[in-house]
Amino acid sequence: MQAAVFVPGGPATEIEVKSIAEPEITANEVLLQVRAAAVDNVDTYVRRGIFKTELATPAVIGRDAVGTVLAVGPAVTKFKVGDWVWTNSMGYEGRPGATSEQLAVPEDRLYAVPDGVDPVALVAAVHAAATAQIVLQTVMQAHPQQTILIAGAAGHVGTKLVQLAALRGLDVWTTSAPKDFAMLQQLGSQHCLDYHQALPDLGMPPMQHVIATSARVPLNQQCAVLAPGGMVTLITAPTDASFDVPAFYMQRQVMQGFVISHATVTELAQAATQLNQAFAQGKLLDDQVVVKSFAAAAWAHTAMEAGTLGRNKVVLVPNQLK
Template identity: 45%
Template sequence: MKAAYITQNGSAKDIIIGDLPKPQIAEDEVLIKVNAVSVNHVDTFVRSGSFETDTSFPFVIGRDAVGEVVETGANVTGFSEGNWVWTNSMGYQGRQGVTSEFAAIPADRLFHVPENVDPIQLVASIHSSATAAIVLKNIFKVQSGSAILIEGAAGHVGTKFVQMAHILGLKVVTTSQRKDFDLLDRLGSDDCLDYTKSLSKQLEKSTISQVDYAVDTSGKVSLADNLRALKLGGQVCLITAPKLEKATFNVRKFYTQSKTIHGFVISNASLDQIQEAGKFINRMMADGYLLEDDVLEKSYTQAAWAHQKLEENAKKKKILLKF
C-alpha cells in the first residue's frame, strides 16, 4: 500500500513516500481505507522526535483520519463494511499513524461519521474539537452559568472552544482581531475584545469583568494577565506556551485566591477522555457545529511539504492529505 512514513526521527525532508505492507488487523481492530488525513503541529513534533513517544520504524505519520471500513476483527461490534468512520488518536504511544492507503484502528478509538456531515470538514476539525472538549469537560469541569475567556478565539482551536462553551451554557468573552468579531458573535461570544488593546482595561469596561476560566489558544497573552482576569477560585489552562515562557506573577494573590494553572496536551489524554470527547463532537457536528474550518486539500505525496509549511506557520488553512 502507498504510505507516508519515516525510518528515523528528523526533518520533514526525511518523510518517505513509498510502499509498505497492508496491515493485518487484530481481533479488536478495524481496517479502514483512508480518505483524508489532517496535518497538525503535534505530527511535526512526533516526526522530529521533539515529542518523545514509542515508535517502531518504519513509522507511518499522522494521527487524525477519516475513511471507510473494509474489514472488522472477530471481536468488533458496532462497525461494518462500508461505514464511514474517523479516528484522532493514532500515530503515537506505539500506534502506527494513518497517512497510508489502509490503516488498522482499534475499535475503541474509532467513531462513526454522523449522517449528512462532510467527512472532509469533519477530519479538519477533530483535533481542535477534541482539545476543546477535553479541556472544558474534563480539565475545567465547567459549570453552566460560569464565564470563560478564550484568547485567539478566531483560530482553528479558538472557534471550537467558543461553540462548545456557548452550548455548555457559559458566558463567553473572546479576544481576536476586530475583523473576526462578527464571526465570533455568530459562534456564541457574548463579548468580543480587541487583542491589540489592553486586556485588563477592556475587561474593566465589560459586563463580564472577571471570569471563572481562561484559555489562550494563541500563546500571545502573558500568564500574569490571565491570572488577573480570574475570579476567586478561577482556572487557567495552558494548551500552548506563552510567548515569554518564563512567567512572573503575584504568587501571594495566586494562592490566597485559590486559583489553578493546568497544562494540557491531547497526546496525554486518556482513552476515556478521547471517547467522551468523540461522542460530544459527533453530537455537535450532527447539529451543524464545529465545521467552519478553511481547508487546503493536497495529495498524501506532499506530506513533507505540509509538515514544512506547518513548521513555518506559512498556511492559515487546515491542511489535509488525500488518498
C-alpha cells in the same frame, strides 16, 4: 500500500511517500480504508521528537483519519464492512500513523461518521474540536453561566472553544482582531474584545476560566483577570510565563495544563460522542480546508513549521483520490 513515512527526529523535507506492508488486524481491530488524514501541529512535534512517544515502524505521520471499514477482527462488535468511521489518536504510543492507504485501528479508538456529514470537513475539525471538548468537560468541568475568557479565539482551537462553550451555556468572552468580531459573535461569543490591548485593560469582570490559544498572551495577564478560585488552563507555553505567585495561591486559583496526546480512551470516546452530535447539526465544521495528496506531506509539515498556512487546515488524501 502507500504511506507518508518520516525519519524520527528528521526534517520535514525527509518525509516520503513509500510503499509499506499492508496492516494485519488483531481480534479487536478494524481495518480502515483511509480516505483522508489531517495534518496537525502536534504531528510536527512527534516527527521532530519534541513530543516524546513510542513510534511504530515504519514511522508514518498523522493521528486523525477518516475512511471506510474494509474488515473487522472477530471480537469487533460496533462496526461492519462499509461503515464510515473516524479516529483521532493514531501515530503515537506505538500506534501506526494515519497518513497511509490502510490503517489498523483499535475498535475503542474508532467512531462513526454521522450520516450526511462531509468526512473531509469532519477530519479537518476533530483535533481542535476534541481538544476544546475535553478541556471544557474534563479539565475545566465548566458549567452553564460561568464566565470564560478565550484569548486568541479566531484560530482553529479558539473557534471550537467558542462554539462548544456557548453550547454548554457559558458566558463567553473572547479576544481577537476586530475583523474577526462578527465571525466570533456568530459562533457564540457574547463579548468580543481587541487583542491588541493588555487583558487587564479591557474592562472585563473577573473570569472563572481563562484559556489562551497563543503563546503570545503573557501568563501574568491571564492570572490578572482570573476570579478568586478560578482556573487558568494552559494548552500552549506562554513566552512570558512569569506571574504573581503569592496573589495566585492566596486567591486559591488553579492552573492546569492539557495536551490531547495524554487523553484517555474514555475521555476521547466521550468527546467523540459530543462532537458527533454537534457535527450532525452542522456545527464545528467551519475550517478553511486545503486538500492535497499524500505527496504533499513534506510541503504541509514545512509550511506548518514556517507558519505560512494561516487559518488553512491541510487534509491529505491518497494520491489516487486527489
